[in-house]
Amino acid sequence: MPRLATYVGLVDHAEQVLAESLRTVAEAQAKHPDIHFMCETLAKMSDAHREELAPVVERYGEDDASEPERLHAAGLGEARTGPLGLLRDLQDLHVLAHLVLSSWTVIRQGAQGLRDRELLEVAEASAAETRRQIAWLQTRMKVAAPQALIVSP
Amino acid sequence: MDRIADIWGAPTPHARGTVWPVRVDQHLHEGVAEADVEQWVQSACLLCSNGCGVDIAVKDGRMVGVRGRAGDVVNHGRLGPKGLYGSTPWASAPDRLTRPLVRDGDRLVETDWETAMGRVVQESKRLLDKAGPLTHAFYTSGQLFLEEYFALATIGKAGLGTPHMDGNTRLCTATAAAAMKESFGADGQPGSYTDIEHCDAIFLYGHNMAETQTVLWSRVLDRTRGDDPPRVVCVDPRRTPVAREAERTGGVHLAPKVGTNLALVNCLAREVFANGWVDEEWVAAHTLGREELWETVSSYDPERVAGICGVDADDLRRAARIFGESGAVLSTVLQGFYQSHQATASSVAVNNLHLLRGMIGRPGCGILQMNGQPTAQNNRECGADGDLPGFRNWDNPKHIDELARLWNVDPLTIPHWAPPTHAMEIFDHAEAGSIEWLWVSATNPAVSMPESGRIRRILAQESLFVVVQDLFLTETAQLADVVLPAAGWGEKTGTFTNVNRTVHLSEDAVRPPGEARSDLEIFLMYARAMGFTDKDGAPLAAWETPEEVFDAWREASRGRPVDYSGLTYAMLRGGSGIPWPVNESAPHGTDRLYADAQFPSDTEVCETYGHDLLTGAEVTEEEHRAMAPGGRAFLKGAEYSAPHEEPSDEYPLLYTTGRTAYQFHTRTKTGRARSLQKAAPAAWVELSVDDARQLGVAEGDVVRVESPRGSIEVPARVGEVMPGAVFAPFHYGSWEPEQGATAGAGPGQANELTMAVWDPVSKQPYFKTAACRVTKVRDGAGPSPAPTTTASRPAADAGTAGRRSVPQTAGGDATSSTLVDDPPRFPLDPAQDGDH
Numbered sequence: 008m009p010r011l012a013t014y015v016g017l018v019d020h021a022e023q024v025l026a027e028s029l030r031t032v033a034e035a036q037a038k039h040p041d042i043h044f045m046c047e048t049l050a051k052m053s054d055a056h057r058e059e060l061a062p063v064v065e066r067y068g069e070d071d072a073s074e075p076e077r078l079h080a081a082g083l084g085e086a087r088t089g090p091l092g093l094l095r096d097l098q099d100l101h102v103l104a105h106l107v108l109s110s111w112t113v114i115r116q117g118a119q120g121l122r123d124r125e126l127l128e129v130a131e132a133s134a135a136e137t138r139r140q141i142a143w144l145q146t147r148m149k150v151a152a153p154q155a156l157i158v159s160p
Numbered sequence: 161m162d163r164i165a166d167i168w169g170a171p172t173p174h175a176r177g178t179v180w181p182v183r184v185d186q187h188l189h190e191g192v193a194e195a196d197v198e199q200w201v202q203s204a205c206l207l208c209s210n211g212c213g214v215d216i217a218v219k220d221g222r223m224v225g226v227r228g229r230a231g232d233v234v235n236h237g238r239l240g241p242k243g244l245y246g247s248t249p250w251a252s253a254p255d256r257l258t259r260p261l262v263r264d265g266d267r268l269v270e271t272d273w274e275t276a277m278g279r280v281v282q283e284s285k286r287l288l289d290k291a292g293p294l295t296h297a298f299y300t301s302g303q304l305f306l307e308e309y310f311a312l313a314t315i316g317k318a319g320l321g322t323p324h325m326d327g328n329t330r331l332c333t334a335t336a337a338a339a340m341k342e343s344f345g346a347d348g349q350p351g352s353y354t355d356i357e358h359c360d361a362i363f364l365y366g367h368n369m370a371e372t373q374t375v376l377w378s379r380v381l382d383r384t385r386g387d388d389p390p391r392v393v394c395v396d397p398r399r400t401p402v403a404r405e406a407e408r409t410g411g412v413h414l415a416p417k418v419g420t421n422l423a424l425v426n427c428l429a430r431e432v433f434a435n436g437w438v439d440e441e442w443v444a445a446h447t448l449g450r451e452e453l454w455e456t457v458s459s460y461d462p463e464r465v466a467g468i469c470g471v472d473a474d475d476l477r478r479a480a481r482i483f484g485e486s487g488a489v490l491s492t493v494l495q496g497f498y499q500s501h502q503a504t505a506s507s508v509a510v511n512n513l514h515l516l517r518g519m520i521g522r523p524g525c526g527i528l529q530m531n532g533q534p535t536a537q538n539n540r541e542c543g544a545d546g547d548l549p550g551f552r553n554w555d556n557p558k559h560i561d562e563l564a565r566l567w568n569v570d571p572l573t574i575p576h577w578a579p580p581t582h583a584m585e586i587f588d589h590a591e592a593g594s595i596e597w598l599w600v601s602a603t604n605p606a607v608s609m610p611e612s613g614r615i616r617r618i619l620a621q622e623s624l625f626v627v628v629q630d631l632f633l634t635e636t637a638q639l640a641d642v643v644l645p646a647a648g649w650g651e652k653t654g655t656f657t658n659v660n661r662t663v664h665l666s667e668d669a670v671r672p673p674g675e676a677r678s679d680l681e682i683f684l685m686y687a688r689a690m691g692f693t694d695k696d697g698a699p700l701a702a703w704e705t706p707e708e709v710f711d712a713w714r715e716a717s718r719g720r721p722v723d724y725s726g727l728t729y730a731m732l733r734g735g736s737g738i739p740w741p742v743n744e745s746a747p748h749g750t751d752r753l754y755a756d757a758q759f760p761s762d763t764e765v766c767e768t769y770g771h772d773l774l775t776g777a778e779v780t781e782e783e784h785r786a787m788a789p790g791g792r793a794f795l796k797g798a799e800y801s802a803p804h805e806e807p808s809d810e811y812p813l814l815y816t817t818g819r820t821a822y823q824f825h826t827r828t829k830t831g832r833a834r835s836l837q838k839a840a841p842a843a844w845v846e847l848s849v850d851d852a853r854q855l856g857v858a859e860g861d862v863v864r865v866e867s868p869r870g871s872i873e874v875p876a877r878v879g880e881v882m883p884g885a886v887f888a889p890f891h892y893g894s895w896e897p898e899q900g901a902t903a904g905a906g907p908g909q910a911n912e913l914t915m916a917v918w919d920p921v922s923k924q925p926y927f928k929t930a931a932c933r934v935t936k937v938r939d940g941a942g943p944s945p946a947p948t949t950t951a952s953r954p955a956a957d958a959g960t961a962g963r964r965s966v967p968q969t970a971g972g973d974a975t976s977s978t979l980v981d982d983p984p985r986f987p988l989d990p991a992q993d994g995d996h
């Protein structure tokens with residue numbers, strides 16, 4: 008099971024990075040209340056996923072194996088400015104969320120093989136919400152793109 | 161009769177299942193006798209979404225009064241105070257705009273049409289050359305006519321090709337539309353006003369009908385005071401006349417904390433499930449999502465929700481029981497839900513309740529997702545706001561092709577890469593400098609939009625060219641580069657549609673003053689000057705008369721849920737208004753939708769594929785298709801979440817805004833009607849007895865109300881708001897009778913404090929959830945100007961806080977009311993047809 012433990016650690020980390028990055032954008036976009044509040048709401052979703060996962064992490068033990076380290080994405084760091092900057096921030100969040108989603112997919116497969124019902128449930132419920140996060144990011148990017156690309160000063 | 165003192169007029173109680181009696185209300189200007197009236201011209205009232213049929217009295221080329229149309233299905237002859245007193249005086253006000261104005265430095269100077277329109281067109285062409293149509297935006301109204309919206313939609317979407325078109329309908333009615341789209345697949349009011357005559361219970365959700373649609377409330381009162389009356393259930397944090405009627409009829413008044421509506425309705429749904437009140441067979445046949453909805457609402461038991469909402473758990477149970485055990489329930493929803501936290505999810509939750517019990521499409525089983533403004537409906541239908549004409553889906557390429565064929569333009573001209581830009585975002589883009597040309601028609605965003613201080617700064621921005629088209633030099637017009645004088649109601653011809661789909665024709669009764677022109681003429685003038693053409697080089701929007709536009713609209717609507725194809729001006733002349741759809745299968749119109757439980761939810765038909773109610777994320781076409789809705793309605797749930805801005809130590813009170821029975825919008829018309837203006841002459845705020853006592857504030861004392869965004873200073877009414885909440889009417893800007901408007905804020909401008917936060921699905925701003933603090937400024941010189949006849953009435957138990965005695969609101973000019981014993985036939989009325 009060590010590899011699964013590695014992946015559990017990985018998704019935990021990816022959710023954490025996603026939550027932090029969402030909060031970075033939320034803070035930077037205080038002037039755009041829809042983005043501000045929604046990024047906070049979505050960050051809370053990721054927090055909740057990690058809480059649900061916590062007992063599993065405990066069970067499998069923390070494994071900081073370095074092997075899939077290349078998959079550890081760096082967070083957003085600092086938010087960009089202006090309409091184009093916002094668009095690119097949303098895109099970065101989109102990439103991070105996809106990393107989370109594919110990690111859940113991998114874990115779900117493993118959990119199924121192991122018949123670990125608890126992990127399976129966490130993986131499926133979290134993935135479903137990750138899809139909601141992705142859907143919002145996609146919707147918001149589509150709306151922001153034309154104005155940012157064509158006319159923003 | 162003084163209809164300021166008596167808002168709803170003489171009662172005409174009647175029994176369940178019988179036709180609402182006819183009572184004709186009339187008001188003529190002082191000094192005009194009925195015999196003096198030279199002509200009565202058919203129209204409908206334009207001062208709220210009810211759309212009462214009226215005749216306009218004309219004498220010496222002036223409008224001198226109104227009377228209700230006895231045979232109209234909407235009002236059966238009645239009119240309310242706004243309709244009676246407010247419909248006509250504004251038209252002959254001395255400060256009407258009669259000539260175009262253009263900016264010259266910091267002044268607006270009179271000019272001719274050629275010059276004014278020349279500037280508009282020149283700037284438009286310059287920006288199109290420079291950066292294309294995304295520089296252009298239109299912000300319109302809920303008070304123009306259908307023909308004007310359709311012409312504007314054609315110009316904006318097929319001529320210019322800009323996605324930036326919205327109306328102030330975003331502030332009043334966007335959630336109604338969004339909720340119906342999510343539940344049924346497309347906009348379209350399921351219920352009918354005739355449901356009032358057949359229901360056993362009426363639920364009003366955040367809807368102070370007694371003040372917002374006074375004639376509709378008369379209709380309800382005539383049931384609750386007659387034989388076999390319905391019980392009323394009222395969900396409203398204020399103790400409104402509706403709340404008092406709920407108590408009187410053995411119903412329930414639920415006063416949830418502001419921002420907790422969704423938890424409350426989820427609880428009602430949970431009780432319907434838990435008590436076995438679900439019509440399982442109907443639900444299985446006609447809906448999708450039952451299991452998911454149960455999963456969402458199952459944890460909202462009355463005890464838990466009592467804690468969230470601050471209401472009594474037994475009251476929640478009683479309300480649910482009334483819903484669950486009544487044979488026929490009518491539900492209505494308005495701003496208390498639409499302008500509050502989780503607006504769309506809460507309004508959809510009301511639809512869910514009806515779907516769970518299969519209570520839709522039968523007399524008495526109505527849903528009325530209300531509108532605030534009289535023609536908001538048409539803006540949604542015609543697509544001059546954030547919709548496409550004919551309830552078409554921007555995400556469905558076939559729908560775009562249909563429009564492209566209709567207009568004979570390239571489908572790529574019609575912006576459809578995302579939903580049309582909503583109002584709040586239009587102003588965001590303008591602030592950022594990417595929208596540089598904004599045309600505002602028949603609305604006053606400098607007063608009516610949230611965080612109005614910011615809106616005024618944007619309108620005044622150097623980078624933004626602003627065109628304002630209105631009747632008067634409003635607060636917004638003061639900030640314009642070009643002001644265009646418009647003809648108003650009674651001075652132009654067109655149709656409009658009320659909240660229950662009833663279409664009226666409003667004829668021109670008199671000539672507009674000076675050089676003022678109808679909004680339609682002005683839009684078409686712009687189209688001609690711009691030289692917009694279709695694919696074959698023929699001029700676009702080449703209409704001359706309103707009727708030509710109407711006929712084009714009939715074609716645009718053919719086969720869609722909002723089908724006007726069988727309706728003509730001729731059919732609308734003489735008789736009653738007619739509710740759509742009007743087509744081959746319903747040649748005389750349709751009283752209520754979904755009698756066959758067939759919903760417009762099919763992937764090819766629907767107006768939207770739907771949204772995640774929590775985030776507003778779009779459902780994709782593939783996801784929608786996979787659900788195979790095929791005419792079934794959606795049961796959609798969402799979890800309650802806490803409001804964005806909650807009271808804190810610094811801002812300990814909740815701030816909510818709303819309207820009063822005597823004023824409309826920003827008082828452009830009602831403020832110029834003496835009887836109405838006297839009844840509610842200036843702004844106030846309402847405090848509860850407890851809060852007033854703690855703050856040391858007595859009736860009439862001047863208080864300062866502050867939020868993180870701005871402040872107002874107004875007299876306080878010690879009234880019946882719930883403790884912890886402050887209520888402010890939103891009608892008051894800087895305009896004062898005799899003095900006119902300025903470009904700054906008025907001392908009592910409620911929107912200085914509100915927040916620019918909006919619902920994730922409908923994008924309607926949350927006017928009703930902000931935090932504030934109140935401090936006393938000085939002793940008052942007398943009682944506050946708040947009316948005593950409405951929800952603003954002084955608290956009965958005000959004690960020392962109410963120590964100033966408050967005179968009763970009264971003093972309206974004389975009106976008459978006549979009962980008609982031999983009423984005309986109302987062909988679509990189920991009580992009339994005896995088929996119930």
Ligand code: SF4
Nearest residue numbers: 205208211212240243
């Ligand atoms: S209820 Fe509305 S439409 Fe009817 S008279 Fe009053 S303001 Fe006019």
